[in-house]
Amino acid sequence: MKKSTATVIFTSLMMATSGAVIADGAATYQKACVACHMTGAAGAPKLEDKAAWAPRIAQGKDVLYNSVLNGKGAMPPKAGQAQLSDDEIKAAVDYIVSQAK
Numbered sequence: 001m002k003k004s005t006a007t008v009i010f011t012s013l014m015m016a017t018s019g020a021v022i023a024d025g026a027a028t029y030q031k032a033c034v035a036c037h038m039t040g041a042a043g044a045p046k047l048e049d050k051a052a053w054a055p056r057i058a059q060g061k062d063v064l065y066n067s068v069l070n071g072k073g074a075m076p077p078k079a080g081q082a083q084l085s086d087d088e089i090k091a092a093v094d095y096i097v098s099q100a101k
């Protein structure tokens, strides 16, 4: 009995956590990425431009993570937001990939 209650609590905690990660990706995108990726500023691929994203997504997520963490072309390292953790950056990349596919 005790054990199953703990399992339920653990499971709902895990679900709450993974839900938060998805929300964080969207929130981080809105804060840190939207300025360029919404408008195409500085030559950034627009979020809804699936044709522009397809070859980038095909490189694999690790390449995309590295591009944002270390910078690529006109995009500065961590999109210029050094206070963001690597996980926040990765969640924002995951969000972009989920929207652009």
Ligand code: HEC
Residues within 6 Å of the ligand: 028, 029, 032, 033, 034, 035, 036, 037, 041, 042, 043, 044, 045, 056, 059, 063, 064, 065, 067, 068, 072, 073, 074, 075, 076, 078, 079, 080, 089, 092, 093, 096
């Ligand atoms: C200052 C403008 C700017 C901001 C802010 C910005 N980006 Fe970018 N991003 C770019 C540009 C420009 C490119 C294209 C770089 C190239 O291919 O030369 C790009 C490319 C990318 C790519 C593709 C990388 C690849 O390897 O093809 C990803 C993924 C990406 N951005 C994610 C993000 C995320 C996530 C954020 C927010 C945390 C963000 N960007 C914020 C300008 C920006």
